[in-house]
Amino acid sequence: MTFNKINNQIIVITNDHVYVGHLTSKRLFIDTECQIGGATIDLEDCLISRQKESDLATFRISEITLNQAGATYPATTQWPPNRLKKGDRFICGGYPGLGRNEETSPIKSDFVSFFCGVTEIKEDVSMIQFDM
Numbered sequence: 001m002t003f004n005k006i007n008n009q010i011i012v013i014t015n016d017h018v019y020v021g022h023l024t025s026k027r028l029f030i031d032t033e034c035q036i037g038g039a040t041i042d043l044e045d046c047l048i049s050r051q052k053e054s055d056l057a058t059f060r061i062s063e064i065t066l067n068q069a070g071a072t073y074p075a076t077t078q079w080p081p082n083r084l085k086k087g088d089r090f091i092c093g094g095y096p097g098l099g100r101n102e103e104t105s106p107i108k109s110d111f112v113s114f115f116c117g118v119t120e121i122k123e124d125v126s127m128i129q130f131d132m
Contacts (some may be wrong), residue, residue, distance in 0.1 A: 001036065003066060003073035008104045010066050010073065012059040016050050019043065019057040065125035084126045092128070 001014045022043055025032040034043045046059040066073070084090075093113030116128040 003071050016055045016057045017053045039065045039068035084118045
């Protein structure tokens with residue numbers, strides 16, 4: 001999950017497939033909760049939007065909940081951000097599936113980050129190249 005403060009609101013962004021997994025777990029196990037650090041939240045009540053095509057889900061939480069979670073966030077002065085342009089460079093990161101060991105608890109995975117360049121822009125897709 002990624003946290004951001006946009007127009008005095010805390011916005012949480014994660015992958016839609018993660019949210020779908022949460023919903024599936026809730027159907028199978030009645031006591032399933034979403035815990036972020038020290039805070040427990042009801043994702044369905046916080047849902048803003050889901051986009052299956054781009055695999056994104058966004059949620060709104062209170063600053064009190066964020067503080068309970070112990071999470072930090074950047075304050076965004078503009079939303080939406082400027083569109084990417086061919087040649088733009090940025091850093092992306094996450095926990096790639098190949099590096100995960102989900103057979104044990106807790107899940108062990110190294111955080112991986114890449115410096116990327118935008119190689120092509122289309123109406124609804126930006127293509128990037130990973131410098132490896």
